[in-house]
Amino acid sequence: MNDIVIDYTNIFQEIIGEENGITEEAITALNNRAKDIHKDLVARRKSGDKPFYDLPYEMEKTNKLIRAAKQIQKQFTTFVVLGIGGSALGTTALLTALGHPIHNNLTSNKRNGACRLLVADNIDPDEFSALLSSLKISDTVFNVVSKSGSTAETMSQFMIVQKLLEKKLGEKWKKHIIVTTDANSGTLRNIADKFKLKSFVVPDAIGGRFTVLTPVCLLPAAAAGLDVIGLLKGAARMDKRCSKAEIRKNPAYLFASIHYLLDTTRGKKITVMLPYSYRLKDVSDWFRQLWAESLGKKVDVDGNHVHLGQTPVNALGATDQHSQIQLYVEGPFDKLVCFLETEKFNADVTIPEGFEDHPGISYLSGHTMANLLMTEKSGTEHALVINHRPNMTIRLPEVNANSVGQLLYMLEVSTAFAGGLYRVNAFDQPGVEFGKQYAYAVMGKQGFEKKKAEFEQTKLPPRKVL
Numbered sequence: 436m437n438d439i440v441i442d443y444t445n446i447f448q449e450i451i452g453e454e455n456g457i458t459e460e461a462i463t464a465l466n467n468r469a470k471d472i473h474k475d476l477v478a479r480r481k482s483g484d485k486p487f488y489d490l491p492y493e494m495e496k497t498n499k500l501i502r503a504a505k506q507i508q509k510q511f512t513t514f515v516v517l518g519i520g521g522s523a524l525g526t527t528a529l530l531t532a533l534g535h536p537i538h539n540n541l542t543s544n545k546r547n548g549a550c551r552l553l554v555a556d557n558i559d560p561d562e563f564s565a566l567l568s569s570l571k572i573s574d575t576v577f578n579v580v581s582k583s584g585s586t587a588e589t590m591s592q593f594m595i596v597q598k599l600l601e602k603k604l605g606e607k608w609k610k611h612i613i614v615t616t617d618a619n620s621g622t623l624r625n626i627a628d629k630f631k632l633k634s635f636v637v638p639d640a641i642g643g644r645f646t647v648l649t650p651v652c653l654l655p656a657a658a659a660g661l662d663v664i665g666l667l668k669g670a671a672r673m674d675k676r677c678s679k680a681e682i683r684k685n686p687a688y689l690f691a692s693i694h695y696l697l698d699t700t701r702g703k704k705i706t707v708m709l710p711y712s713y714r715l716k717d718v719s720d721w722f723r724q725l726w727a728e729s730l731g732k733k734v735d736v737d738g739n740h741v742h743l744g745q746t747p748v749n750a751l752g753a754t755d756q757h758s759q760i761q762l763y764v765e766g767p768f769d770k771l772v773c774f775l776e777t778e779k780f781n782a783d784v785t786i787p788e789g790f791e792d793h794p795g796i797s798y799l800s801g802h803t804m805a806n807l808l809m810t811e812k813s814g815t816e817h818a819l820v821i822n823h824r825p826n827m828t829i830r831l832p833e834v835n836a837n838s839v840g841q842l843l844y845m846l847e848v849s850t851a852f853a854g855g856l857y858r859v860n861a862f863d864q865p866g867v868e869f870g871k872q873y874a875y876a877v878m879g880k881q882g883f884e885k886k887k888a889e890f891e892q893t894k895l896p897p898r899k900v901l
């Protein structure tokens with residue numbers, strides 16, 4: 436098992452020029468701040484304030500969860516997650532990274548009896564009704580995941596599904612719903628207790644976007660037969676590497692410091708995560724939420740209005756070479772590109788001989804797709820460099836549970852550390868809460884009458900439409 440590495444050659448002035456690059460000295464100059472932030476994070480970890488740090492060591496609980504998942508596999512062929520944001524994105528990232536690329540289309544035998552895994556993370560009626568009508572209800576279990584236990588999107592899905600199950604299965608509906616929520620509080624917990632539904636706990640004080648190593652994502656992952664123990668082992672391995680305060684000895688702190696310096700001193704307001712590996716495609720979607728919700732803040736820790744936060748964007752190589760790369764290479768100088776790549780693919784396909792009298796394509800013969808994909812990555816990297824665009828690469832030895840565990844954990848620690856650099860609370864999400872409260876109030880939730888009146892009083896100008 437090897438470590439993932441960060442290749443950060445292409446962020447420096449000597450490679451991409453003074454205006455867009457940073458210096459080794461600038462990184463070194465952050466070391467004193469890094470020491471303080473590290474001290475604070477370590478203290479908070481010890482006091483139990485930041486429990487996501489200790490999740491890689493929850494082996495006993497995870498083994499219990501795997502046993503529960505095995506039972507689920509015996510009863511059901513399809514596992515549907517009802518959740519949104521942090522209650523959905525990690526699960527999707529794990530399935531794409533660690534599952535068979537066509538996991539849900541394989542026969543049960545080929546999946547070794549593991550469940551198909553679907554994630555319903557929206558309330559679009561076209562999409563949701565199509566999903567429901569495609570399911571064989573008697574073979575399906577629904578995992579309602581909500582830390583707060585009240586999110587309108589997830590709860591509306593739950594209510595629809597519960598009614599459907601009751602109509603089709605009568606009292607047996609209770610066997611088809613598994614709840615993952617807070618241990619003690621919230622409407623969903625009350626419902627789980629009242630109807631004696633099988634339930635799992637979102638550990639206290641862990642915000643949605645930091646729950647990828649909790650039952651929120653590990654239960655669906657285990658039901659789909661993914662290697663959740665390997666994931667935790669990889670995360671624990673990264674935890675060891677993140678134990679040092681010095682930036683160059685800590686990959687998470689290095690990742691955050693590069694982003695921070697390029698944002699605040701070189702105007703790189705956008706960070707693009709660009710995997711050249713289909714398996715890592717949804718890791719960048721997961722990271723997009725992590726970075727955006729954690730660091731996009733109105734106020735700093737002293738209450739000053741700062742309105743900061745880098746905009747995370749996700750793209751995919753080589754697909755987006757034909758969609759986005761033109762902009763990244765020649766457009767505004769406002770981006771840092773972070774490639775994700777793997778040294779080894781699980782499969783490879785050789786481009787066959789043929790078309791010898793068509794040199795326009797015959798040069799491809801004998802090369803493999805992996806070779807072509809990684810050549811294209813080098814090409815994009817080179818184009819960025821000669822156009823003075825900072826970029827870096829996170830390289831995985833291969834995409835497996837251990838390396839993905841390392842990667843996800845590193846990005847979580849990075850985000851916590853970046854909160855310290857930007858001096859914002861990386862663990863709250865007042866902007867998200869506003870949207871939730873608006874929905875509660877306008878849709879008539881009890882206790883939100885005052886909010887509803889407030890919203891109704893807000894004078895909106897007449898709509899301008901054409």
Ligand code: PA5
Pocket residue numbers: 519520521522580581582583584585586589642643644645728864867
């Ligand atoms: O990261 C977060 O806190 C949010 O994105 C939540 O995960 C999301 O709003 C869903 O919340 P809940 O799990 O309470 O339904």
